[in-house]
Amino acid sequence: MAFKHASQTSSGVGRLTAALARSTALVAPALALAGLMAPMAAQAADASANDVAAVVVTGSRIPQPNLTSISPVSVLSSADIKAQGATRVEDIINTLPQAFAAQGATISNGATGGATVNLRGLGCARTLVLVDGRRLMAGEPGSSCADLNFIPSTMVDRVEVETGGASAVYGADAVAGVVNFVMKKDFEGVALDAQYNIYQHDNDSSIGTIVKNRGFALPKNSVSGGRGYEVSAMIGANAPDGKGNVTAYATYRQINSMLQSERDFSSCTLAESGQTTFSCGGSSTSYPGRFGTAAGSKTIDPATGNFRAYSSATDAYNFGPLNYFQRPDERYTLGAFGHYQINKAADAYTQLMFADDHSVGQIAPGGIFYGPQAVNCDNPLLNASELAAICGANAGTATNVTLNIGRRNVEGGGRQSDFRHTSYRIVTG
Numbered sequence: 001m002a003f004k005h006a007s008q009t010s011s012g013v014g015r016l017t018a019a020l021a022r023s024t025a026l027v028a029p030a031l032a033l034a035g036l037m038a039p040m041a042a043q044a045a046d047a048s049a050n051d052v053a054a055v056v057v058t059g060s061r062i063p064q065p066n067l068t069s070i071s072p073v074s075v076l077s078s079a080d081i082k083a084q085g086a087t088r089v090e091d092i093i094n095t096l097p098q099a100f101a102a103q104g105a106t107i108s109n110g111a112t113g114g115a116t117v118n119l120r121g122l123g124c125a126r127t128l129v130l131v132d133g134r135r136l137m138a139g140e141p142g143s144s145c146a147d148l149n150f151i152p153s154t155m156v157d158r159v160e161v162e163t164g165g166a167s168a169v170y171g172a173d174a175v176a177g178v179v180n181f182v183m184k185k186d187f188e189g190v191a192l193d194a195q196y197n198i199y200q201h202d203n204d205s206s207i208g209t210i211v212k213n214r215g216f217a218l219p220k221n222s223v224s225g226g227r228g229y230e231v232s233a234m235i236g237a238n239a240p241d242g243k244g245n246v247t248a249y250a251t252y253r254q255i256n257s258m259l260q261s262e263r264d265f266s267s268c269t270l271a272e273s274g275q276t277t278f279s280c281g282g283s284s285t286s287y288p289g290r291f292g293t294a295a296g297s298k299t300i301d302p303a304t305g306n307f308r309a310y311s312s313a314t315d316a317y318n319f320g321p322l323n324y325f326q327r328p329d330e331r332y333t334l335g336a337f338g339h340y341q342i343n344k345a346a347d348a349y350t351q352l353m354f355a356d357d358h359s360v361g362q363i364a365p366g367g368i369f370y371g372p373q374a375v376n377c378d379n380p381l382l383n384a385s386e387l388a389a390i391c392g393a394n395a396g397t398a399t400n401v402t403l404n405i406g407r408r409n410v411e412g413g414g415r416q417s418d419f420r421h422t423s424y425r426i427v428t429g
Contacts, residue, residue: 072162072163072164073160073161073162074096074098074160074161074162074163075158075159075160075161076092076095076096076158076159076161077157077158078156078157078158078184080092081153081156081159088104088105088115088148088149088153089115089148089149089151089153089156089181090102090103090104090105090115090116090117090148091104092153092159093117093148093159093161093179096161098119098120098161098163098177099117099118099119099161100118100119100120100121101118102115102116102117102118102124103115103116103124103145104116105255105326105327105329105359106325106326106327107327107361108323108324108325108327108361108362108363109323109361109363111327111359111361111417111419112140112143112419113140113357113359113361113417113419113420113421114139114140114145114147114148114149114357114419114421115147115148115149116139116145116146116147116148117129117146117148117179118176119161119163119176119177119179120163120176120177122175122176123176124143124145124146125143125144125145125173126172126173126174126175126176127145127173127174127176127177127178127179128166128170128173128174128177128178128179129146129148129178129179129181130178130179130180130181131151131180131181131183131351131425132180132181132182132183132351133180134427136150136151136181136425137423137425139421139423140421144173147357147421147423149331149355149357149421150333150353150355150423150425151181152232152249152251152333152335154191154193154232154234154249154251155183155184155234155247155249155335155337156181156182156183156184157182157183157184157185158182159179159180159181159182160178160179160180160182161177161178161179161180162177162178162180163176163177164177166178183337183351184234184236184247184337185245185247185337185339186236186238186245186247187234187236187245187247188236188237188238188245189235189236190233190234190235191233191234191235192231192232192233192234193230193231193232193233193234194229194230194231194232195229195230195231196227196228196229197226197227197228197229198224198225198226198227198228199224199225199226199258199326200222200223200224201222201223201224201262201263202221202222203218203219203220203221203222203223203263203264204221204264205264205265207264207265207267207270207278208264208265208267210268210270210278210279210280211264211267211268211280214268214279214280215314216267216268216280216318216321217261217267217321218264218267219261219262219263219264219267223262223263225256225258225262226255226256226257226258226325226326227255227256228253228254228255228256229253229254230251230252230253230254231251231252232249232250232251232252233249233250233251234247234248234249235247235248235249236248239340243340243341244338244339244340244341245337245338245339246336246337246338247336247337247338248335248336248337249333249334249335249336250332250333250334251331251332251333251334252331252332253329253330253331254329254330254331255326255327255328255329255330256326256328257324257326257327257328257360257362258324258325258326259321259322259323259324259325260320260321260322260323260324260325261320261321261322262325263325266320266321266325267318267320267321268280268281268282268318268320268321269281269282269318269319269320280318281316282312282316282317282318282319283316283317283319283364283406283408284312284316284317284370284406285317285367285368285369285370285406285407285408286299286315286316286317286406286407286408287317287407287408287410288300288302288407289405289406289407289408290310290315290370290404290405290406290407291307291310291389291390291403291404291405291406292370292403292404292405293307293389293390293403294389294390294392295389296309296310297309297310298310298389299315305383306383306385306386307385307386307389317364317408319363319364319408320364322362322363322364322365322413322414323362323363323364323414324361324362324363327359327360327361327362328359328360329357329358329359330357330358330359331355331356331357331358332354332355332356332357333353333354333355333356334353334354334355335351335352335353335354335425336350336351336352337349337350337351337352338350348429349427349428349429350426350427350428350429351425351426351427351428352425352426353423353424353425353426354423354424354425355421355422355423356420356421356422356423357419357420357421357422358418358419358420359419359420360416360417360418360419361416361417361419362414362415362416362417363414363415364408364414364415365408365409365410365412365413365414365415366408366409366412366415367406367407367408367409368405368406368407369406370404370405370406371404371405371406372402372403372404373402373403373404373405374400374401374402374403375390375391375400375401375402375403376398376399376400377390377391377394377395377396377397377398377399377400377401378396378397378398390403
């Protein structure tokens with residue numbers, strides 16, 4: 001019995017040992033798993049403290065032509081135009097880096113009276129202008145360039161500018177690119193708008209010292225000018241069934257002139273003097289004149305009325321001040337846009353536009369530009385000293401001598417060009 005009991009006891013100890021071994025084998029992975037879970041639980045606790053209650057995905061309903069176009073397209077919206085306060089459409093375009101300065105209100109010498117757009121510097125003849133995807137006619141006889149004065153800024157919904165690959169669609173006149181003015185089509189109600197602008201400048205630049213040292217007149221310390229204003233009215237109505245719209249507009253714009261003499265940095269025509277300095281230039285076609293005689297260049301002394309030596313440093317004519325910085329301009333525009341969806345396959349539309357624009361360009365007075373002129377030595381309008389300087393021993397005879405003369409016609413005032421454009425556009429389809 002003792003042996004049997006011992007046997008049973010030994011067998012029970014073996015079973016207990018085996019059970020403990022199995023328990024240890026199960027507890028070890030559990031402990032390892034708990035060790036891994038502890039950092040994860042800590043991280044989860046930290047993350048839960050910074051949880052975002054909601055994620056809001058924002059987007060824009062503004063059309064993005066670049067998403068579907070094979071060429072880059074720049075877009076200026078009506079909000080951009082309003083923010084700029086621009087009344088001239090060319091000013092809107094010239095804010096873009098791909099646009100170069102072309103004909104506009106700030107061009108006087110060589111002006112045509114119109115306003116053009118010049119993409120990439122290739123010229124307005126290589127820049128196509130569209131209105132709602134349809135070509136705008138030329139604004140100047142003998143030129144293919146469109147006149148942006150014809151487009152009322154109040155009616156522009158957005159401006160699309162494409163500068164690559166447009167010639168494949170539109171031809172050679174779109175080599176530089178295309179500017180498409182998209183007009184408002186579904187306006188309803190009445191809108192009245194008025195804008196007024198003025199340019200103010202403090203004449204305190206270093207150029208003023210150069211002008212003063214040269215002896216030319218300087219403007220006042222603080223000047224304002226170039227005033228302009230525009231008033232516009234727009235009225236629109238939708239069809240009762242929502243399939244069409246008619247919008248009409250009328251605008252009036254007046255801009256005053258501004259001379260280069262009103263700014264210290266343009267009170268003379270600057271010429272480069274070295275790599276980093278400037279000097280005032282001038283013209284030998286001067287006032288009261290320059291006369292090239294055998295005894296050298298002469299001019300007339302205003303105090304005595306006789307000849308004295310001509311000095312380019314003091315007698316050259318300053319032709320800058322009488323040039324317009326900004327041309328005066330007066331413009332009327334009037335028009336109406338209408339469309340109606342007859343059915344899913346047919347849409348009737350019309351665009352009626354009218355514009356009348358009047359502007360004047362001015363540059364310095366003309367005259368007899370320095371060159372050879374025949375003078376008779378018995379001319380009764382010449383005094384004795386002048387005859388002696390011009391004719392020498394032939395003074396008082398009927399001999400003709402060649403005299404280089406340069407005289408500015410300051411009595412006649414600046415040379416002016418009067419521009420008037422009256423344009424009509426009728427599109428229907």
